[in-house]
Amino acid sequence: MSARRLWSITRRIIDGFRRDHRTLALIFIVPVAVTALLGWVLRDQQIAPTRVAIVDLDVAAGGRLASAISDAAMGAGLTVVDDGIVDQVTARAALADDRIDAALVVPSGFVADLLAGGSPRLRLITQGANAIAEGGHVAGLQRAVSRAILSLAPGGPRGEIGIERETVFGTPDADVLDVMAPVFIGYFAYFFVFVLTGISFLRERVGGTLERLLATPVTKPEIVLGYSLGFGIFATFEVVILIVFSLMRLEVPAIGPLPAFVVGLDVPTAGSPLLAFLIALLLALGAVNLGIFLSTFARTELQILQFIPIVIVPQGLLAGIFWPVETLPDVLQPIARLLPLTYAVDGLRDVMIRGYDLGAGSVQLDIAVLATIAAFFVALAAGTIRREVA
């Protein structure tokens, strides 16, 4: 081991980094920026108070429990909404319209049963589209209910009080994967298609084939659309495979020493898989052309990968995958509304969890915005392909 040779190699690496400012930025600035963004999103989340409606069907009790829960809920900082919600039907409609976060139904005869030492059950209805956000609403409401019941039956009820969960969309026992899978179909498709096209088009620019290509009578739209179609076919496969794998459940029986296993995630979809496919595909087509556009600003494959923390990671934090866009800090909300992934996430949730179809205004908006963004990226990509360079 020669110290001098060892130092030569070490210094070669240091010199290389010193020259490559972008990689330096990636090492020192980008991690701080991404971590800061994560901290910002988490710490400054505007968690609006849970909006709850209490549907009191226990006429015999004269609203005793309902007003006790209402007091306890308001005492705990929850917002109690009246808004003409008188029964379960109006409550469900309010939940679907996102006017309330939860509805608590007190069934008829509940208080009498409770005081007689029975085990009555309350019913808690939520939307069912975002398990993570709803978990917080449910926990807060459960605490308010316990406190209210304690005030009605000092010393605690003799029987056990159950809370029946119900959701407007999906089922209350949907696990995190069931609600997250639709969203990750979009995110992963975007990510892989972007990296694939970015690197591929970079090779076209660096390898001299783009120069050769431009020396033929080919037009810019032909190049951009040809690329979109070519990669679009692979993006289609990618999206189809992601959707099929998420939805399917194929039980493979035990073969010899291999134990039985299941292929696929068995995620339920409420709406049309075809519509989900269309949304993911529009997103992926945007990613194709974003890849072409950003390849202008890279000289090596490594530099394409360096776009990931800049292009892909912030979208993951802001697009409503984990936290609803409305709870983001005020400054970040308009940014989130410019990101294609925001609309894809919303559209995929609408279709796969809420079961909306093309007739729903929200789905139409998502598709229209995604198509516009894709067209915008096509124009950007075309702008970077120049026959006369410099």
Added chain:
Amino acid sequence: MSGQTLPPAIETVALRKTFGPIHAVGGVDIALAPGRIYGLIGPNGSGKTTLIRLLVGLARATSGEARVLGTRMPSRPLLSRVGYMTQSDGIYPELSVWENLRFFAGLYGRADRARLLAALALVELDDRRGTPALELSGGMRRRLSLACALVHEPTVVFLDEPTVGIDPALRVQFWAHFRRLTGGGATLLVASHVMDEADRCDELLFIRDGRVLARGSADELRRRAGTDRLEDAFLHFAGVTGAAAAS
């Protein structure tokens, strides 16, 4: 046939291209009659590639004009009559020989099988049709690149260092084919820094620092420089002192 009466196939008028303070092409006026092979001779960095890129329309002139077949460049429609072999091979390494050729022929709308086979036969790659370009030797990649540049039978052909890495026997065949192309009326501009190729051209343009130093046949240039070595003639016109002493 005498080229003098025909309009020039390649023409430049006070053509300049600057990159910041660097004059890559610094005021070039040439008019090249059709049906001949022209050698663009100069060292690396003398402006050969930039001049060709201006003529193909891949770069925009800072001032002046570049015309090919009477059309001012850049002109996309004219490119169907122009062949361009780049200095880098400009082929897709993951595609096979056949797929590369079919791709470029397709861009000219002329990807019929007979034409592709003829182009492959010319560069002697017919037995390598299915080989990925990645696995070809440097010389074979050069040959494939040439086939891609000629597959659409262009009228004006720009070849940037076409014979680098090609063995001498094949090089002779290349030049024989270039000669046949001129017989069909094609005009070739061949950039090279190798002087032994210069003798095969009808006419030479010595280029250095973005300027044409001298123009004429190899014999004529040697005679004017008073030397029998083309290399010395180049140095003579470049104004390098004492170089042409060996006459």
